[in-house]
Amino acid sequence: MxxxxxxxxxxxxxxxxxxxxxxxxxxxxxxxxxxxxxxxxxxxxxxxxxxxxxxxxxxxxxxxxxxxxxxxxxxxxxxxxxxPAFAASNPFPKESAETADQVAVRVMRQPVPEAALETLKPYAAPDEKIALVNGDIWIVFSRERPNSRLLTAVGHKRLGIGTSRNWNTVRKLAEMVRA
Missing domain, CATH: 3.30.70.1280 (SP0830-like domains)
Structure with missing residues (x-):
């Protein structure tokens, strides 16, 4: 099992x-x-x-x-x-510690190619960050804007099947499966 x-x-x-x-x-x-x-x-x-x-x-x-x-x-x-290794690959540890609810990862069924990252960057606000780690997309969303353009840009139509989880959920799942 x-x-x-x-x-x-x-x-x-x-x-x-x-x-x-x-x-x-x-x-x-x-x-x-x-x-x-x-x-x-x-x-x-x-x-x-x-x-x-x-x-x-x-x-x-x-x-x-x-x-x-x-x-x-x-x-x-x-x-x-x-x-747990997936959680440890979070490229935004500082932001995750400060504002865990603003950091999310789009967990993809099929890895997103590196080239897709460049097509997403124009959708990021100046105070947002985006990174691709092993085919999944990590984002630090803006605290100033309630509706991020990145949220729609990382959807199914552009990148394929995936689902988003905030850092709190990613961390808690890691703790849950370690126990």
Whole structure:
């Protein structure tokens, strides 16, 4: 058995469409996954499963989701053993310590090529930062602007399937899988 982390894309849309974490755990257990647990009510699932290709786990979870919740949601799966190193690769440790809620990472299903970073830079405000680390996009968002242009620039249409998590969530998931 191996431990994995599943990150659901944008599940808390409205109170009527909210995904209850107990139901998410039950769906995963119905797929034969064990030791299921969640972090916060924002679509972070940790589970144990036989070691198989990540894409197979993503496909199984995404196929089960509409039956359980009535709609499709993209799901990114990562090997939990690699998550602490992923968290340690944060290129913005100073900003993360000072304003953890303003630092986020766009966790990608397929790595974003280096060239994409140059196409994103024009969307960054002067007080925002962006970095590409192992195909995932790390961002320090502006405290001054409530609507960052970077947020829409890193979406599915431009970069492919991914989901964002703030530094607090990344750190807490790392702590959770280390325990």
């Amino acid at each position: 191996r431990t994995y982390i599943a990150l659901l894309y944008s599940i808390v849309l409205t109170p009527q469409r909210r995904v209850v974490m107990a139901d998410l755990k039950a769906m995963a257990e119905g797929l034969g996954f064990s030791n299921t647990r969640t972090l916060a009510a924002s679509g972070n699932l940790v589970f144990d499963a036989p070691e198989v290709p990540i894409g197979e786990l993503e496909s199984r979870l995404e196929a089960a989701f509409p039956s359980a919740f009535g709609r499709h949601v993209d799901i990114i799966v990562r090997d939990a053993a690699a998550w």
